[in-house]
Amino acid sequence: MNKNDERRLQRMSKRQFLIGAGSAAVGLAATRSLAAKTTSKRWDLIVVGGGTAGLPAAIFASRRGARVLLVEAAPELGGTLFLATGQMSAAGTKVQRLKGIKDTPQEHFDDIIRISKNTVDRDLVKLAVWNAADTFDWLWENGFEMIPEHPVAGRAHEPYSNLRYYWGVDRGMSIRDVLVHEIQPEIKKGNVSVLYRTKAKELLQQTDGTVTGLITEGEDGSVAHHDARNVLLASGGYAANPELFKELNGYTHYARKSYPFCQGDGHRMGVAAGGYLHGKQNYLSSFGAVMANASVPSDVILRVNTYPERRQPWEIYVNSNGRRFVREDIPSVDAREHALLDQAELRYWVIFDEAIRNEAPPIVDGWSPEEILEAVDTHAMFYRADTLQELASNAGIEAENLARTVARYNQGVLTGHDLFGREHKPRSIAEGPFYAIRVQGYSVTSTVGLAVDAELRVVREDGNPVPNLYAAGELLGAGQTMGRAACGGMMITPALTFGRLLGERLLRFET
Numbered sequence: 219m220n221k222n223d224e225r226r227l228q229r230m231s232k233r234q235f236l237i238g239a240g241s242a243a244v245g246l247a248a249t250r251s252l253a254a255k256t257t258s259k260r261w262d263l264i265v266v267g268g269g270t271a272g273l274p275a276a277i278f279a280s281r282r283g284a285r286v287l288l289v290e291a292a293p294e295l296g297g298t299l300f301l302a303t304g305q306m307s308a309a310g311t312k313v314q315r316l317k318g319i320k321d322t323p324q325e326h327f328d329d330i331i332r333i334s335k336n337t338v339d340r341d342l343v344k345l346a347v348w349n350a351a352d353t354f355d356w357l358w359e360n361g362f363e364m365i366p367e368h369p370v371a372g373r374a375h376e377p378y379s380n381l382r383y384y385w386g387v388d389r390g391m392s393i394r395d396v397l398v399h400e401i402q403p404e405i406k407k408g409n410v411s412v413l414y415r416t417k418a419k420e421l422l423q424q425t426d427g428t429v430t431g432l433i434t435e436g437e438d439g440s441v442a443h444h445d446a447r448n449v450l451l452a453s454g455g456y457a458a459n460p461e462l463f464k465e466l467n468g469y470t471h472y473a474r475k476s477y478p479f480c481q482g483d484g485h486r487m488g489v490a491a492g493g494y495l496h497g498k499q500n501y502l503s504s505f506g507a508v509m510a511n512a513s514v515p516s517d518v519i520l521r522v523n524t525y526p527e528r529r530q531p532w533e534i535y536v537n538s539n540g541r542r543f544v545r546e547d548i549p550s551v552d553a554r555e556h557a558l559l560d561q562a563e564l565r566y567w568v569i570f571d572e573a574i575r576n577e578a579p580p581i582v583d584g585w586s587p588e589e590i591l592e593a594v595d596t597h598a599m600f601y602r603a604d605t606l607q608e609l610a611s612n613a614g615i616e617a618e619n620l621a622r623t624v625a626r627y628n629q630g631v632l633t634g635h636d637l638f639g640r641e642h643k644p645r646s647i648a649e650g651p652f653y654a655i656r657v658q659g660y661s662v663t664s665t666v667g668l669a670v671d672a673e674l675r676v677v678r679e680d681g682n683p684v685p686n687l688y689a690a691g692e693l694l695g696a697g698q699t700m701g702r703a704a705c706g707g708m709m710i711t712p713a714l715t716f717g718r719l720l721g722e723r724l725l726r727f728e729t
């Protein structure tokens with residue numbers, strides 16, 4: 219490392235990382251100055267993160283003849299695809315045509331605008347949606363094994379108006395299998411070199427901000443300095459970093475369900491290089507999870523069925539104040555999720571009585587009424603008591619309000635007029651023992667992201683790109699492609715597509 223590099227590193231490590239308008243400091247530990255070994259090669263592209271976005275970027279760049287260094291913190295390639303459900307969405311695919319489904323990117327785009335209430339980054343969504351079919355076709359033609367009945371309209375999130383939602387038979391792993399298979403020839407050719415168990419630590423920049431490479435640190439502490447014409451940050455989100463999650467999203471990180479290597483390193487490096495973060499206003503949480511226990515974060519152990527199209531509710535949902543906050547049988551999953559955002563600690567309790575336990579279809583899919591009883595003894599989030607007062611006190615709900623809420627609901631069952639307009643009211647909640655199940659809202663993805671332009675170049679707040687620096691995947695922020703909503707498949711498909719487009723055409727490799 220020469221003297222200039224040393225000075226540059228020292229300057230960068232002293233820098234404060236700023237969010238958004240530049241007022242709030244991100245609580246990311248400032249990186250220390252690193253004594254680096256310089257590698258002799260100058261790479262056409264360094265990809266930080268061998269996951270959903272990084273792998274296609276490396277594959278397609280290599281096919282163009284680029285020399286690519288792929289830096290991966292984990293011991294294996296695949297990133298969040300190890301954990302993801304793997305839902306993708308694409309319009310105009312070959313599979314759709316084979317199945318006689320007429321669909322267009324414009325219809326997909328219109329659906330996303332409708333579902334997200336126009337809260338997405340329209341340019342990024344256009345780039346994703348108009349190129350999604352080519353991405354999906356490429357996966358499919360290279361061995362992606364799809365559930366035979368797919369595509370579907372989707373049910374877990376607000377449904378699409380057409381059948382354009384695809385899952386692999388082995389969830390995210392079905393996608394990973396194709397990507398890992400496709401990168402092997404590029405590695406064998408010698409175009410792609412992979413550094414496993416190696417973390418990207420700092421970007422190297424010239425005084426004018428041009429990115430010239432990257433400093434990495436191996437598991438053994440060895441530090442290396444790599445020169446490159448372009449650096450792509452594809453290091454995923456920060457959803458496995460509870461402190462950063464809280465700081466950037468403004469909500470507690472409740473569920474331990476995200477890829478552990480996704481710690482927000484790309485956010486930190488991107489900001490340090492001159493980029494900025496945005497999108498906090500798009501945070502949204504899911505609706506029906508039951509956690510293992512009250513610790514934070516905790517594991518999700520099961521789900522209650524809150525989908526009225528699959529099971530009409532017999533119970534009521536109350537917040538910690540003992541008040542209802544949503545019409546339990548409202549058909550829109552988006553409406554239920556938005557209602558939960560206003561509840562303390564994103565938490566609610568499902569309340570029912572003995573008769574409902576015995577007569578209602580199972581609130582946990584596949585469970586018998588006896589299993590609810592067993593759960594009271596074995597699961598920390600299930601409660602049973604002879605009176606509503608006692609139930610409230612055990613579960614941590616405001617007792618007087620709960621009694622009043624149940625009485626009002628029961629009155630609505632008698633009169634037929636529910637305060638929330640609920641239609642399905644099969645019976646009142648009248649006689650003990652009474653039950654409560656504590657349900658937690660949570661998010662497994664990172665809402666806030668690094669701002670980029672429509673060519674996926676990291677941009678400064680004045681709109682100018684940081685030369686030679688690109689970003690893709692969850693690092694852009696879930697809210698950019700899904701808005702303040704959950705639009706099916708609109709994280710994995712854009713991550714794959716942006717990676718592919720960067721490798722295929724957006725990145726420039728000339729000297």
Ligand SMILES: Cc1cc2nc3c(=O)[nH]c(=O)nc-3n(C[C@H](O)[C@H](O)[C@H](O)COP(=O)(O)OP(=O)(O)OC[C@H]3O[C@@H](n4cnc5c(N)ncnc54)[C@H](O)[C@@H]3O)c2cc1C
Binds near residue numbers: 272416476
């Ligand atoms: C449980 C779960 C279910 C999901 N289901 C869906 C779904 O069905 N549909 C959908 O669209 N989205 C889904 N998502 C979201 C989606 O999977 C992710 O947004 C997407 O896979 C992220 O892709 P990525 O390339 O940005 O990050 P990743 O695929 O996570 O790749 C990032 C890579 O960067 C590496 N890395 C991190 N920091 C460094 C560093 N400093 N140096 C080197 N390497 C580093 C990581 O190890 C990782 O391999 C789900 C997410 C979760 C957690």
